[in-house]
Amino acid sequence: MLLAGQAFAFSAFTIKEIRARGLERLDIGTVLTYLPLSVGDELNDTTSRQAIRALYQTGLFQDVQLERDGDALVIAVKERPAITTFKIEGNDKIGGDELKKSLKDLGMADGELFKRELLDQVEQELRRQYYANGYYDVAIDTKVKDESNNRVSVNIKVTEGKVTKIKDINVIGNKAFKTKDLLAQFKLERTHWIPFQKTDRYSKQQLGGDLEALQSYYQDRGYLKFDVRSVQVALTPDKESIYVTINVDEGSVYKVKGHKFSGEIILNETFLNVLLSTPDGSTFSRKEATESANRIEAALSDIGYAFAKVTPIPDVDEEKKLITINYYVEPGKRAYVRRITFAGHGTTNDETLRREMRQLEASPFSKSAVERSRVRLTRLPFIEEAEVDTKPVAGSDDLVDIAFRIKERAPGSVQFGVGFSGSQGFLINGSLTHTNFLGTGDRVELALDHNAISKSVNLSLTNPYFTADGISQTVGLSYRNSKSVIRNASGFNSNVMAANLTYGIPLSEFAALRLGASVEQTAITTFANTPRELAEFVEENGTVFTNVQLRTGISRDTRNRTFFANYGSLNQFDVDVSVPGSDLLYYTMSYRGQAYQPLFWKFLLEANASLGFVDSFGKTKIVPPYENFFAGGSRTVRGYRDGELGPKDEFLNPFGGKFRTTAQMNMIIPMPIESDGKSTRLALFYDIGNVFAERQDFAINELRYTAGINFQWFTPFLGLLDLSYAFPLNEKQGDRIERFQINFGTGF
Incomplete structure (x- = not known):
């Protein structure tokens, strides 16, 4: 008898016959389909391991053994049980129909083969999602019941408990700004007197978003090196309250020493300077630097550079706490509009819509002209809404198509x-x-x-x-x-x-x-x-x-x-x-x-x-x-x-x-x-x-x-x-x- 990974325990022989033992729902033909051996092949150390590995990988069996009976190869298997019924109950806050669909795609549904390791993963993921959404008192009870004909029924019962609420949020290490001003940037809040409050429900994802907002708040006020050193989330013994402590390092305030442009500038620097909102001597603001870059991108897109990218790169003088902002310009190739199309416009003539266009075919792409064209469409009394999508033309790096999707109202x-x-x-x-x-x-x-x-x-x-x-x-x-x-x-x-x-x-x-x-x-x-x-x-x-x-x-x-x-x-x-x-x-x-x-x-x-x-x-x-x-x-x-x-x-x-x-x-x-x-x-x-x-x-x-x-x-x-x-x-x-x-x- 052989098991996967074990040494072959009998002499190699040439297979004259192949039989199977332990099959219930499957037939021998199905097994032979996956078996990398046939009559006339030699069974040895290498081929036996290959055979066992191939049968396990089908997912159909929870145990596979190879046995010799004279010159016959006997495949002894234990089939995985089939799931007769799969139920998940009590998960009102997490998942719903969307969770059931994803579980079905994984194989946890009626009629699928049962895999214990997959069920353990499902339980762990459910618990993780509940914890991330503030439900620390959740209880998950999983039961697998054996049924006749090598089948099982699986039932997951969730007792959600009460959501864990935030008792207090504290920031440590802040000197430049008051704690209340920093917490005003958060969507999460501690529990207060307002009825039906939802902002005090702890969520790991929302806390991550609030920390990003806190970082932006500092960096928009000159604190380029601001850092959140640590975040402690303490759960009370009764699992009903959470204390959040955020330890920050503010760093120093940086000023704008100057700015420069690099890359393929394309536009006149005098014009580019007008688009900037980061004047020399001002307190550095990442928001203003980003918005300046966006304005330069928009200006480039208006003369055909549809996919222009401008990156503000801070060149830092740590000793003097000064920053020179380098706006690195990557315009890409100038794009032209190949085709403008309309969808959803019913009986409206194409020309009726096309005459509202401020972006023309065969002309350089202009972001502002495309947006103005969309607004003109929405101003028509028989158009309720208009959406626009800019699509690169496959196989070309300088052509785009403009697609408008129209939603009409009764004309x-x-x-x-x-x-x-x-x-x-x-x-x-x-x-x-x-x-x-x-x-x-x-x-x-x-x-x-x-x-x-x-x-x-x-x-x-x-x-x-x-x-x-x-x-x-x-x-x-x-x-x-x-x-x-x-x-x-x-x-x-x-x-x-x-x-x-x-x-x-x-x-x-x-x-x-x-x-x-x-x-x-x-x-x-x-x-x-x-x-x-x-x-x-x-x-x-x-x-x-x-x-x-x-x-x-x-x-x-x-x-x-x-x-x-x-x-x-x-x-x-x-x-x-x-x-x-x-x-x-x-x-x-x-x-x-x-x-x-x-x-x-x-x-x-x-x-x-x-x-x-x-x-x-x-x-x-x-x-x-x-x-x-x-x-x-x-x-x-x-x-x-x-x-x-x-x-x-x-x-x-x-x-x-x-x-x-x-x-x-x-x-x-x-x-x-x-x-x-x-x-x-x-x-x-x-x-x-x-x-x-x-x-x-x-x-x-x-x-x-x-x-x-x-x-x-x-x-x-x-x-x-x-x-x-x-x-x-x-x-x-x-x-x-x-x-x-x-x-x-x-x-x-």
Whole structure:
């Protein structure tokens, strides 16, 4: 009889027959498949060891022996048992379905062969993961039960126990900074009074991340040689608490002596110096050095060096504690874009997307042009999201492909519904809108609206690329029958028919010029209760007017999205003026500003401002009352009834004024139900503004201030739902307060 690794105990012989003993589930053919011997071969010391090794390596057997019966080779084996059932229970905190899948890949699953050594490894790994996540009181009970027909059932029962919490974290050896300032860099915290605290749960991985943050904190403040000498983690006897002690060596503060560039610089050194934020004489900061290197990489990528690498190498003068930063530049080969592709864009024409590209095929690669192309795609009304990937072309070191993956939103909608607006009351509306007509990116809209004060029909067609240079064209026709300007005013009806033609002319990547004209016919009807102010206008100008207006304006828009943006700004200035020969001569000037500023964590500051001024000229002495500005409500000063701030008529109804100024500050609060902020927003706000009869009537003490909370939700059925609750801070007698305001639907 032979065992693996033992000397051959009988004389060598030529095999005349091969038999097997001990097989249960396997047949002799399976054994012979793995056996490196056959009839006619000689069995000796070498071939016997090879045979035993080959059979063990199959993993099918837990014992293999070779025996001789005359000239026959007898293979005596003991098969590994099969696992009938494998269960792991109680592991709520570690693993779950992902753990079960990995165990199955290892062979710990129903129907697999049982290997005791593998089961021991699984138990040790489970215990290690629980310890790493702070569960030091975990108990793991493994049971292997023999079943019939050489089978076993395996059951692992985990009793997790309570998570071990951090009783205290202490830093030893720090002199330059207070311990509380250092611990503020940690995500782990000691247990305190806040309910449902999770930051006090010890995790080895998180402690490692916190130590890296501590090192960065020091190195960003000049302590280049900072070192964590040791970390002691002490577990209390009851395994419920942990004490963490960190011993540090701060080292000395290093200053920047100077900097230099090496490698293949490519760019002019004068230009490179502008990109640096590590001036001579400043305290060394690894963060600033890294960011300087990143800016140089970005500058190189904008002229085609897609895979440029810049490494800041500190050259240290230990005696004087000075550092010369050597920015080592490895530009690589200049890369050109071979192909730009789009995926996920459905029925949208390829050209509709391609015309938004600022990165062109066969041109040098530019990182900023690629990113701007992605942002332009996301600004399209029928695109929800766009991702981009730069891929090197196989077999080439100077070609890349740019792949955009598009996620579309529904480009068209047919709606019939109801809504509510503070200024217009309940709304009934129907609309047919398509923002990507026939895949061309053209916008076609037909809207019918009926509310408490008006009925209207609007038809418009916008071609965003009327010319190949990106000049847009909008043609519009409309009819509106109104009882008044806002819901709470009274005394006249109006019928307005209008046609307009407007062009948008791009001046740069972010700026555009608006040029257009409109023809409008207005007829008003007065009643016995018509206010004196309107009666004077009718007496001077009549009741039917035909006006031709020239419209112009300029705007600069750097927002990343047109709706629910989170960075960038908008500045828009418009002027509309009646041309000579019109029945009424007046002009309107307006400014709209919007800006976004990220704050700490995911908080965001949104600032909105608006100015408006209207006045008559020439033969027209009174501005048409329906062209006045109004203030109050969700778009101007929340907490006051829509349109009811400012001048009143003789019946104390809002009459509006020539000059309006408003500002809204919103601090947007991150919501746990949505991380990207694309469909919901919660904000604390502060509003200020009013409207004045004349521009010279403006007075700071007449501005109204409010503060409150606002919630917006882009609902699937009601459109934008806007809720706000405001606290007026300086209301005066006669002001009409409306603390809670709601708007929903598409009609406002």
